[in-house]
Amino acid sequence: MKLLHLDSSILGEASASRQLSRAVVDAWKAASADIEVTYRDLDADALSHLSAASLVAGGTPAELRDAAQKHEIALAEATLNEFLAADAIVIGAPMYNFAIPSQLKAWIDRVAVAGKTFAYDENGPKGLAGGKTVVIVSTAGGIHAGQPSGQAHEEYLKFMLGFLGITDIEIVRAEGLAYGEEPRANAIGGAQAQIRDLFVTA
Numbered sequence: 001m002k003l004l005h006l007d008s009s010i011l012g013e014a015s016a017s018r019q020l021s022r023a024v025v026d027a028w029k030a031a032s033a034d035i036e037v038t039y040r041d042l043d044a045d046a047l048s049h050l051s052a053a054s055l056v057a058g059g060t061p062a063e064l065r066d067a068a069q070k071h072e073i074a075l076a077e078a079t080l081n082e083f084l085a086a087d088a089i090v091i092g093a094p095m096y097n098f099a100i101p102s103q104l105k106a107w108i109d110r111v112a113v114a115g116k117t118f119a120y121d122e123n124g125p126k127g128l129a130g131g132k133t134v135v136i137v138s139t140a141g142g143i144h145a146g147q148p149s150g151q152a153h154e155e156y157l158k159f160m161l162g163f164l165g166i167t168d169i170e171i172v173r174a175e176g177l178a179y180g181e182e183p184r185a186n187a188i189g190g191a192q193a194q195i196r197d198l199f200v201t202a
Helices: 016-031 052-059 067-085 102-111 154-163 181-199
Strands: 002-007 036-041 088-094 118-121 124-127 133-139 168-174
Touching (some): 002 016, 016 088, 016 168, 016 181, 052 067, 067 102, 088 154, 124 154, 133 154, 154 168, 168 181
16 A cells, blocks of 8 residues: 655644654554555645746646756656555644645645546536545644634645545544643644544554
């Protein structure tokens, strides 16, 4: 099984989402010996955001692309191919300003590709990337799950993955991390218990 592990936090080793996403991957590896993990750090190795230059590069014949355009297309294709090849994905998704990090949004924009991961027909949109299992590691300083303030975080990720055809989604959540040392410890402990429960019967 191929597992794609994504981190998007800008906090390095101080990041709760990185700690917990690593715990998910470690638990998955312990439960399934045949896992092949690909890791992408969306902060340290950030993808460029979609731009006019991105569109121009994609519309330029390969033999006419300059060095910057070739790099742009190669990175976009590698990112998409990683996603398509993955049987499972672990996404570290902290909340920044009531939304996912822009680094994670840049990744979504690279894998949401018409004709590759979704399409439209007379019945509307159709996801083409189904059959994957996704674990979202959701962290936040406040309490937002199920609230309007969480719509651009967990709810957006679930909607976007569903749009691509992915419906097997689990959420490992640690909220209230900014409420003090004890609430933070309790939230992380609760998330670690969720991780154990995910793989207890694996």
